[in-house]
Amino acid sequence: MRRLPLKNIEAFVAVARAGSLAQAALRLNLTVPALSRRIQLLETELGARLFERQPRGLSLTEIGRDYFSALDPAWERMAQATERVRREATRHAITVSTMPTFAANWLIPRLQQFQASHGQIDICLETSAEIEDLTARPEIDCAIRLGRGPWPGLVCEPLLAVDAVPVASPQLLGKVSDCREPRALLEQKLIGTSHQIAFWQEWFAGVGIDATPHHCLAFDNLQVVYEAAAAGMGIALGLDPVVRPFVASGRLRPLFAEPVRLPRQFHLVRRGGRAGQVRGFAQFRDWLFAEAAAFAA
Secondary structure, three states, X not given: OOOOOHHHHHHHHXXXXXXXXXXXXXXXXXXXXXXXXXXXXXXXXXXXXXXXXXXXXXXXXXXXXXXXXXXXHHHHHHHHHHHHHHHHHHOEEEEEEEOHHHHHHHHHHHHHHHHHHOOOEEEEEEEOOOOOOOOOOOXXXXXXXXXXXXXXXXXXXXXEEXXXXXXXXXXXXXXXXXXXXXXXHHHXXXXXXXOOHHHHHHHHHHOOOOOOOOOEEEEOOHHHHHHHHHOOOOEEEEEEOOOHHXXXXXXXXXXXXXXXXXXXXXXXXXXXXXXXXXXXXXXXHHHHHHHHHHHHO
């Protein structure tokens, strides 16, 4: 293919649109002689005159009108396509997998702050009560997991410690006033997620009781657990940070003053190597850990 004189074509389109060398030169940030020279070079290469020089400006010749009518929409499409790619190249999207309760009660209320200072980075949340396999889900860039960690084959960074305390609705607390000793909870209806029996065991161990609760009603995620507890259906194990909005609003109240630090915590997890280095991730990670540090303080 013959090399297209794109700069000279750009000059022609600009002059044809403006109808004036001076106005077109201003838009292209060129001098009038430099712009006129580009038009002359294009006419020489094409072997045709594109403009008639008039006392008060320029007018397109018949060949120039035909040429401009073909070039103008194509040049506009090129400009739009270039700008679209430029925008996409500077805007990054990071897909984060996390549990629904952490997303709703901790992460989402803070994301507006991140977007305000990092408007070129989009955070897409994918919530699930199950732990997603990042090696099988390359479209997920990172995850915030609650557990002991580390997970094999992944980069795992502790993000937030978890302090646990039994919580109940104010109405239920009035009916179970005898539950001021941890062992008394073994006789109460406890609620949790399907995998939270171990959480209750860890809490009981933290207060010096080796026991497994037997009256535990299970739901599929913590958000539903806390809603059930707020409705008076039983006593839930409140995990700070995710239970804090329920406690702050007064819908749930802790049964004991001192929480128990669980051996589990929230981790930021990602694939190692280049696969885990999505553009914009470093800014998101730094912001996330700064928010976690502020929350812990």
